[in-house]
Amino acid sequence: MPGEAQCVDVGIVGSGIAGSALAAALAGSGLSVALLDRRQGGLDSARGDHIQPAVQPILERWGVLNTLVLSGAEQRHGTRWFDTEGRLLVKIPVPERADCAPAFLYLNHEQIGDVLLTHAVEQGAIDISGISDWSLDRVRGGWQIHWAGAGESGTLRCTLLVGADGTASPVRSKLGVRIDRHRYQYPIAVLYGRLMDTPEMRTLDVHLLHERMVSMIPRTGGGTKIGFPIASDELSMWRNQPESVLHNQLQQWCPNLEFEHLAFGAVYPPVSQQAESYRGDGAAVLIGDARHAMHPARSMGMNTCFRVADRLASLLKGLRAGFAEAELLPLLQTFEQQFDKEVTQRLAENHAAGLQMDTLSGNGFPKLVEQLRSAAENPAISTAMALKAAGLEG
Ligand SMILES: Cc1cc2nc3c(=O)[nH]c(=O)nc-3n(C[C@H](O)[C@H](O)[C@H](O)COP(=O)(O)OP(=O)(O)OC[C@H]3O[C@@H](n4cnc5c(N)ncnc54)[C@H](O)[C@@H]3O)c2cc1C
Structure with a gap:
């Protein structure tokens, strides 16, 4: 009917x-x-x-x-960028302004x-x-x-x-x-995990590895979403391998981070x-x-x-x-x-x-690292980045 x-x-x-x-x-x-x-x-x-x-x-x-x-919904306090050795390059905070909230909400x-x-x-x-x-x-x-x-x-x-x-x-x-x-050339893989040590003040952490950019994105309840580009022929490894293989790969990339658990989530062609x-x-x-x-x-x-x-x-x-x-x-x-x-x-x-993210041969992202080092030294650059990230004009 x-x-x-x-x-x-x-x-x-x-x-x-x-x-x-x-x-x-x-x-x-x-x-x-x-x-x-x-x-x-x-x-x-x-x-x-x-x-x-x-x-x-x-x-x-x-x-x-x-x-x-x-x-x-929980609060995120800015973005941190790390180099290939896991050293902090710079933290881009949330601007303190009346026309925006004091944190990201996730x-x-x-x-x-x-x-x-x-x-x-x-x-x-x-x-x-x-x-x-x-x-x-x-x-x-x-x-x-x-x-x-x-x-x-x-x-x-x-x-x-x-x-x-x-x-x-x-x-x-x-x-x-x-x-x-x-x-874009490379699909983005998403994993879900939980870090052994989750700080109370959460930040989005971007790791600039030799070959690719890996983002650790806070999820509510202490979880982490991990996003990074992959080659198409890597897909079955990420999708089908046991959890221990995922741990090993992330451990190689970010030796300072240890995960309680990890699971494959999804792949997106951006x-x-x-x-x-x-x-x-x-x-x-x-x-x-x-x-x-x-x-x-x-x-x-x-x-x-x-x-x-x-x-x-x-x-x-x-x-x-x-x-x-x-x-x-x-x-x-x-x-x-x-x-x-x-x-x-x-x-x-x-x-x-x-x-910038669409690479599996980033060679440590020299230009980006240079820009982030300048931001660490120059508050004007860091402020402009913070305004952009918050959704305000730089
Ligand atoms: C991995 C990933 C991470 C992201 N992270 C962020 C982030 O942190 N911050 C951010 O701002 N953005 C992020 N984005 C982007 C964001 O998710 C999208 O821009 C947003 O969800 C788009 O919403 P939409 O409603 O336009 O499209 P969709 O969410 O795709 O919704 C479209 C709707 O249309 C319906 N539909 C489709 N075809 C038909 C049909 N034929 N008939 C009837 N209904 C139909 C679908 O069922 C769906 O419900 C991310 C995207 C991805 C892939």
Whole structure:
């Protein structure tokens, strides 16, 4: 039996971080919102989990920051860089400024997604998940999506269509939007572990080995996520070998670190991509990885999702429920101009960091080490790095 047609102001395909963030940002605005997703369970745990200090005031405004803390989010106090011998090169602290939080906040990715989506649903957003099939049609003054899944089907009609359906974005393909894409050479492997000695003041620790960059990223409850590039032919070793082999390899890389336990997590093929804006008939916009996928280096992808969702929601909040497409189109133009200003530069910076990490023959990263040594000696350089890492302009 087909479900009843539902009419909403904003229809979002994809309830990952970007879609849920937009729905959370619109909560309480009076606009009606529906999210559609093929997902049946939670989000992938290994992805974005560190919220930049400059982004936290946005989440506070949406009314979700405290819930993240109550859900177990913890604080990270800056980033430390180590050389091939495990010696500290420099610690980049969190800037002390009124316009940002005093620390990074971290929580597992799927929990961040849950907090955002729950907040949106509690404020009236419709959440349709587990859909296996959907089709998109342009109708007068809006869009129509027929969906089916889990023995149910239905029709959603929306005035604004938002594609928040990740890197491969079927919405982007259906709308015929072009993208620029760079595929990095080396996939990123993620392991989960627990260090024997976990300091109380957690930091993200980057080890510049002879051949590759290895990041030790705090997880809640004293855990550590370990991320590093691998060659494709190393994959089966990381995925299939017993835990003792993982210990040996990490011990060789970072002799000062001893792990209580280690387990393989996942492998990601990183890409940098930017989609153009939608220029066809009707009101449609792409957000999140569908619009601006980034390399995992330097914690920027999810944080950019929050910024972009906030910008879009701020513009949409100027409209009344039941708005017409014609009222929306000039606002989307403004959004696209703001997007170009804010995100294009961040993407370029992230791409530079991604290229820096995309090596298995880094030779100790001499240029980067030189830059980090200068930062250790020169507070102006260290401050500029701290502002960038926190999500503030340098
Ligand atoms: C290893 C790794 C570590 C990272 N670490 C960080 C970090 O520390 N900080 C940071 O800021 N960023 C980080 N990122 C980036 C960040 O995770 C992403 O930018 C962010 O999660 C993107 O969210 P999204 O909602 O756009 O996409 P996604 O999370 O991919 O969500 C897309 C949603 O669309 C749904 N979907 C897809 N196709 C369809 C379809 N056909 N029909 C219906 N639904 C569909 C999916 O089920 C999914 O729920 C990391 C990424 C990786 C891979």
